Amino acid sequence: MINIVLKEFKLMIKEKGNVFFLLIMPLLFIVAFGSIFNQSSVDSITVHVRDQDHSSASKAFVKQIKSLKGFKVKKDENSSLSSQIKKIKDGDLSSLIVIDKGFEQKLVQGKGTIRFYQDSAQASTTAPIQAILHNMANQYRDQKIAQSLQSKGLNQSQISQTLAPPIQVEQISENSKHVDFMTQIVPGYTVMFVFFIMISMLQRFIKEKESGMIARLQGTPLGSANYLVGMWIPPFISVLIQCTVLLACGKIFYHLHLGDPLAISLIVVSLAFCGTGLGLGLSMIARSQNQGIGITQLITLGGAIVAGLWFPTELLPSFVQKIGYFTPQYWAMQGFQDVMLRDAGLSTIWLNLLLLILFGLFGLVIALFRFKPFIRSAAH
Amino acid sequence: MEPILDIQKLTKRYGPKAALDNVSFSIAKGSCFGLLGPNGAGKSTTMKILTGILSADSGSVHVFGINAFKQQRNVQRQVGYVPQEITLYDKLSANDNLEFFGRLYGIKGQLLKKRIHDVLLETGLLDRAKDPVKSFSGGMKRRINIACALLHQPKLLILDEPTVGIDPQSRNHIFEMIRHLRDNGVTIIYSTHYMEEVEVLCDDIAIIDQGKVIAQGTLDELFASYAQKAVFVEAEGPFQPDSIHAIKKSYPRNHGWVLETDQPIEVMKTILDAQQSELKLKAIEMIRPSLEDVFLSLTGTRLRD
Numbered sequence: 001m002i003n004i005v006l007k008e009f010k011l012m013i014k015e016k017g018n019v020f021f022l023l024i025m026p027l028l029f030i031v032a033f034g035s036i037f038n039q040s041s042v043d044s045i046t047v048h049v050r051d052q053d054h055s056s057a058s059k060a061f062v063k064q065i066k067s068l069k070g071f072k073v074k075k076d077e078n079s080s081l082s083s084q085i086k087k088i089k090d091g092d093l094s095s096l097i098v099i100d101k102g103f104e105q106k107l108v109q110g111k112g113t114i115r116f117y118q119d120s121a122q123a124s125t126t127a128p129i130q131a132i133l134h135n136m137a138n139q140y141r142d143q144k145i146a147q148s149l150q151s152k153g154l155n156q157s158q159i160s161q162t163l164a165p166p167i168q169v170e171q172i173s174e175n176s177k178h179v180d181f182m183t184q185i186v187p188g189y190t191v192m193f194v195f196f197i198m199i200s201m202l203q204r205f206i207k208e209k210e211s212g213m214i215a216r217l218q219g220t221p222l223g224s225a226n227y228l229v230g231m232w233i234p235p236f237i238s239v240l241i242q243c244t245v246l247l248a249c250g251k252i253f254y255h256l257h258l259g260d261p262l263a264i265s266l267i268v269v270s271l272a273f274c275g276t277g278l279g280l281g282l283s284m285i286a287r288s289q290n291q292g293i294g295i296t297q298l299i300t301l302g303g304a305i306v307a308g309l310w311f312p313t314e315l316l317p318s319f320v321q322k323i324g325y326f327t328p329q330y331w332a333m334q335g336f337q338d339v340m341l342r343d344a345g346l347s348t349i350w351l352n353l354l355l356l357i358l359f360g361l362f363g364l365v366i367a368l369f370r371f372k373p374f375i376r377s378a379a380h
Numbered sequence: 381m382e383p384i385l386d387i388q389k390l391t392k393r394y395g396p397k398a399a400l401d402n403v404s405f406s407i408a409k410g411s412c413f414g415l416l417g418p419n420g421a422g423k424s425t426t427m428k429i430l431t432g433i434l435s436a437d438s439g440s441v442h443v444f445g446i447n448a449f450k451q452q453r454n455v456q457r458q459v460g461y462v463p464q465e466i467t468l469y470d471k472l473s474a475n476d477n478l479e480f481f482g483r484l485y486g487i488k489g490q491l492l493k494k495r496i497h498d499v500l501l502e503t504g505l506l507d508r509a510k511d512p513v514k515s516f517s518g519g520m521k522r523r524i525n526i527a528c529a530l531l532h533q534p535k536l537l538i539l540d541e542p543t544v545g546i547d548p549q550s551r552n553h554i555f556e557m558i559r560h561l562r563d564n565g566v567t568i569i570y571s572t573h574y575m576e577e578v579e580v581l582c583d584d585i586a587i588i589d590q591g592k593v594i595a596q597g598t599l600d601e602l603f604a605s606y607a608q609k610a611v612f613v614e615a616e617g618p619f620q621p622d623s624i625h626a627i628k629k630s631y632p633r634n635h636g637w638v639l640e641t642d643q644p645i646e647v648m649k650t651i652l653d654a655q656q657s658e659l660k661l662k663a664i665e666m667i668r669p670s671l672e673d674v675f676l677s678l679t680g681t682r683l684r685d
Contacts, residue, residue, distance in 0.1 A: 219461040
């Protein structure tokens with residue numbers, strides 16, 4: 001068996017594509033998506049404003065928007081209003097705030113109007129701007145009420161008490177403070193690329209079969225079980241290395257909080273067992289390389305979507321979330337995130353580990369049942 | 381001589397088609413046994429059953445007196461098998477491939493290194509030990525393919541078409557290796573559809589066609605039993621083959637005649653006597669029978685058909 005393991009490792013090292021597929025490609029994905037999402041998380045929302053009043057009141061209004069954290073104002077008065085509205089219709093501009101001429105005068109009369117043009121197709125982008133506009137309108141209303149109460153003889157304390165909202169919302173974050181996009185991207189792409197080992201395993205078995213090597217080995221004293229285990233151990237170890245490198249890169253370059261080392265290690269081991277177990281099963285049942293690659297892509301890419309490897313599972317429709325429960329990727333991802341985000345330990349993730357091992361055992365059982373027919377078909 | 385391999389009534393079917401139909405033969409210790417037959421005759425199936433790669437439907441195989449079906453591992457440890465395909469790891473060096481096959485038979489450490497050195501020397505590829513096999517020519521790969529089966533020093537070596545698609549130089553090298561092994565007491569089974577190879581290498585021969593052994597014996601025995609002796613004559617003048625006594629059959633070939641007879645010497649003497657009178661003889665020779673003639677005589681078709 002050790003002989004087979006050594007030989008497989010030598011072949012893996014000689015096959016440069018393995019290093020690319022197992023390490024470089026997932027790292028490229030992590031770096032690329034990490035850069036994109038990290039960038040978007042620090043960027044401000046740009047608010048396009050057209051001030052046609054140029055009064056002190058309109059300037060104060062714009063200044064108030066500017067002062068809000070996460071928003072920046074872009075004034076554009078060179079082009080005409082109609083051309084800006086056309087840009088919104090064409091999808092080139094998501095929204096525009098228009099302060100009409102006479103805004104200050106109307107504000108004094110209590111009839112100040114702001115026009116908010118928006119592209120309804122980009123509601124997710126324009127919603128925060130709409131929210132701050134409503135918020136600012138409420139502030140103006142509060143100021144007006146305060147002035148009215150003051151004129152009726154109430155002091156500042158009484159006014160504040162009157163205007164205080166009856167419900168106070170207190171925000172308490174129960175999860176850890178390490179939440180960022182990298183806790184989605186690093187474990188997500190690590191889990192996704194682990195399952196690509198199935199293609200490497202499939203290709204190795206098909207090559208062994210088609211070259212006549214399996215038939216030749218049957219004519220030697222090598223036992224069937226030794227061969228099967230010998231072919232399984234190298235990909236298992238390579239997945240352990242793959243996960244270690246990818247998570248270490250997350251830790252070193254993106255300051256990813258890994259949580260309990262034992263819990264993370266056990267998830268990695270269970271994940272490697274699961275991916276390679278399924279790979280072994282697939283290698284025994286696939287009738288051709290193309291069929292095997294098709295099945296692997298279905299498992300890998302389909303699983304990545306429904307298991308929430310690319311974006312948080314909470315964003316998915318509930319029926320898709322339910323499908324995700326039947327994939328090993330979901331349990332691996334949830335396990336990683338429980339440990340990384342919520343500092344969970346073994347007592348929390350034991351079910352995730354158990355399910356990953358059961359998925360792997362399922363693959364191994366298939367492999368054991370299908371090994372003899374596979375060997376027989378290789379003999380001709 | 382004591383048989384080292386004894387096959388009795390071996391049968392293997394693939395659906396309705398019989399790949400092997402009651403095949404029986406035995407091989408004497410230290411001999412080179414040729415299994416000759418066209419493609420699809422059942423040679424590879426026989427080889428694979430001997431090595432435990434395929435199972436037989438019925439019949440028996442005894443190797444070194446051991447029942448090969450019951451004690452497969454025991455037999456496999458003493459047998460070397462070289463398949464028809466070149467089964468090597470292309471990206472690994474010759475040395476790595478040999479190490480791998482040596483360890484399959486439990487050879488390790490210094491002994492393994494020595495055996496690898498010896499077989500590389502034997503194959504003439506010692507200076508290419510560290511080169512990847514993919515950089516080798518077809519003939520060199522064939523030689524390493526054989527070397528992989530020699531590391532455990534088998535008493536019985538089974539070679540399944542080991543010279544397919546190689547250059548004459550490599551073919552000669554392989555022949556030399558086989559002769560050297562036989563001289564050192566290794567019994568060899570050599571399967572091929574090249575009759576010339578069997579004639580050059582083998583002591584005993586079995587001709588197999590459509591899953592059946594149709595003839596077996598030494599080369600001389602096969603010729604004596606199945607090949608017709610003949611004389612070739614090329615002459616100018618009024619030559620009447622039918623007028624010569626003891627000729628069984630005659631037919632033209634090239635610019636002359638082939639005269640089939642059981643008494644070639646007498647026929648040649650008759651023709652030479654006739655030359656002195658009216659016949660102007662240009663060529664006369666005794667035709668040496670070939671295995672091709674034997675196969676033709678047995679099956680009515682040529683081996684290459």
